[in-house]
Amino acid sequence: xxxxxxxxxxxxxxxxxxxxxxxxxxxxxxxxxxxxxxxxxxxxxxxxxxxxxxxxxxxxxxxxxxxxxxxxxxxxxxxxxxxxxxxxxxxxxxxxxxxxxxxxxxxxxxxxxxxxxxxxxxxxxxxxxxxxxxxxxxxxxxxxxxxxxxxxxxxxxxxxxxxxxxxxxxxxxxxxxxxxxxxxxxxxxxxxxxxxxxxxxxxxxxxxxxxxxx
Numbered sequence: 111x112x113x114x115x116x117x118x119x120x121x122x123x124x125x126x127x128x129x130x131x132x133x134x135x136x137x138x139x140x141x142x143x144x145x146x147x148x149x150x151x152x153x154x155x156x157x158x159x160x161x162x163x164x165x166x167x168x169x170x171x172x173x174x175x176x177x178x179x180x181x182x183x184x185x186x187x188x189x190x191x192x193x194x195x196x197x198x199x200x201x202x203x204x205x206x207x208x209x210x211x212x213x214x215x216x217x218x219x220x221x222x223x224x225x226x227x228x229x230x231x232x233x234x235x236x237x238x239x240x241x242x243x244x245x246x247x248x249x250x251x252x253x254x255x256x257x258x259x260x261x262x263x264x265x266x267x268x269x270x271x272x273x274x275x276x277x278x279x280x281x282x283x284x285x286x287x288x289x290x291x292x293x294x295x296x297x298x299x300x301x302x303x304x305x306x307x308x309x310x311x312x313x314x315x316x317x318x319x320x321x322x323x324x
Contacts (some may be wrong), residue, residue: 124261145174201313202253268320
């Protein structure tokens with residue numbers, strides 16, 4: 111497993127470097143390849159025991175892969191958004207199935223006001239994407255609430271890693287929105303890709319551990 115994680119890190123680093131320096135076509139290969147390696151790592155880890163849960167996890171990771179590919183072209187942004195929306199919904203269902211639906215006061219008081227303020231800042235620049243972005247932000251906040259809620263209830267190493275992973279995913283998406291709609295950031299690929307790949311790697315490894323804890 112250590113060798114697999116090292117491979118993920120090296121592929122991710124190479125993808126980020128080629129995204130920043132070019133040629134872009136190399137990045138177009140390395141970006142989906144990194145997610146494919148994470149998917150393979152999940153499959154080799156032992157996977158979730160229930161077939162339905164395993165299919166949900168595979169579907170979520172494949173939706174992430176589809177989102178990676180769509181976002182290689184800026185004019186396919188909505189398709190990328192939709193793919194990641196499906197991934198988040200899949201993760202939410204998995205969290206509920208592996209634990210239960212849970213909304214804790216502290217995470218809610220932290221995440222919901224941040225989402226409202228961030229959306230209010232973005233809104234003047236969203237135009238036709240105002241509704242899709244609102245739906246997307248609502249779903250990812252719900253995913254965050256479920257992930258953080260699990261850590262509050264379980265207080266185990268796997269649950270803490272899951273909470274960290276959902277926060278990384280939310281951070282990655284917030285930087286994408288900032289870069290696309292408000293302030294173009296030259297170094298945004300470093301923040302977006304590193305936190306995104308770290309998030310799905312952590313989720314793919316620790317959801318299996320969470321299931322064993324039940």
